[in-house]
Amino acid sequence: MVKNIKIVVGNWKMNPVDLVAAKEIYRAVKKGIRDLKKSVVFVLPPAIFLKDICLLNKNEKRLLIGAQDFFAESEGAFTGQLSLKMEMSSGGTVVLLGHSEKRKLGETDEQIAQKVFLALKNKLKTILCVGEMTRDEHGEYLNFLKNQIINGLMKVNRSLLSDLIIAYEPVWAIGQKETQALSATEMHEMAIFIRKIISDKYGRAQADSLPILYGGSVGINNAESIMKEGGVNGLLVGRESLHPETFVTISQIVDRS
Ligand code: PGA
Numbered sequence: 001m002v003k004n005i006k007i008v009v010g011n012w013k014m015n016p017v018d019l020v021a022a023k024e025i026y027r028a029v030k031k032g033i034r035d036l037k038k039s040v041v042f043v044l045p046p047a048i049f050l051k052d053i054c055l056l057n058k059n060e061k062r063l064l065i066g067a068q069d070f071f072a073e074s075e076g077a078f079t080g081q082l083s084l085k086m087e088m089s090s091g092g093t094v095v096l097l098g099h100s101e102k103r104k105l106g107e108t109d110e111q112i113a114q115k116v117f118l119a120l121k122n123k124l125k126t127i128l129c130v131g132e133m134t135r136d137e138h139g140e141y142l143n144f145l146k147n148q149i150i151n152g153l154m155k156v157n158r159s160l161l162s163d164l165i166i167a168y169e170p171v172w173a174i175g176q177k178e179t180q181a182l183s184a185t186e187m188h189e190m191a192i193f194i195r196k197i198i199s200d201k202y203g204r205a206q207a208d209s210l211p212i213l214y215g216g217s218v219g220i221n222n223a224e225s226i227m228k229e230g231g232v233n234g235l236l237v238g239r240e241s242l243h244p245e246t247f248v249t250i251s252q253i254v255d256r257s
Pocket of ligand 1 (some may be wrong): 011169173174175178215216218219236237238239240
């Protein structure tokens, strides 16, 4: 596993309800993670708050701000969409792509592949989310996952890999109780599986240096075991990233592990 890279991502989704609350969460996180030694924290607010949060985040090295998605075209007749350039004009340096909640709304592997390519080409830290909907005893879910990874990376050659991060988020484990999240042992198996796919496509060195995150009902009670035994480089946190105290504690656990 990649040594010394630890990442904690806070995916705020469509929260909080206004900018005042967004700034409050951001400020509390910034203050709380001051003493982290090895980790980098990514905060992903809704696009409408990006600029204001980025303005508060000048000169921060351990805290990066980014978007939850963008639209793959650069301009044109695409009502309601925001391009990569528009979103990142706010100063963001990270983007999350292929989240299951976007896939559920109809986002395809092809669209995700194009966005992953554009994001990496523009040197953004690019988190590609993958994960099966359900598990079956015959291991079909492994093929499903493999296809998602291969398809999501279909436009990415080796020279673009340095900013890629893969977040494994089994859909069945998102939005549940911590006890229903993936276990550390299961995560370990999946981390090996994901690295093997990357190794077969790009080579062993690339697989070894790829940061892999776990996401899906991460909380204070499961963060430590997943970090210690799950073979991952960090965690992707949904709901609990809106509670600064909890999110900071999770970040500290990641930093120590
Ligand atoms: P959760 O969300 O931590 O609330 O389960 C994770 C995610 O959807 O990224």
